[in-house]
Amino acid sequence: MANQEIKDKVIKALDEIRPFLQSDGGDISLVDITDDMTVVVKLHGACIGCRVNQMTLKSGVEMTIKKYLPNINKVVQEGAVTQA
8 A cells, every 4th residue: 555545544534533632622633654554643732631642542543543544553642652
């Protein structure tokens, strides 16, 4: 799958979940998709200080992205990427 096609699918998934985040005063944007198929996102607004943002990433964002791209390994917040 071409890089642009992968990016387009991730953006489509983020667009699907964005209204839920915006309804709570937050937002999300795509930062990067790494070679190992990790999606790096940046949370905005109320999502930054939210105590449940990691749960939101796993149960909401990651699940929605994997609906479009099952081969995505994980979704992480910018700054939380760890080297193996």
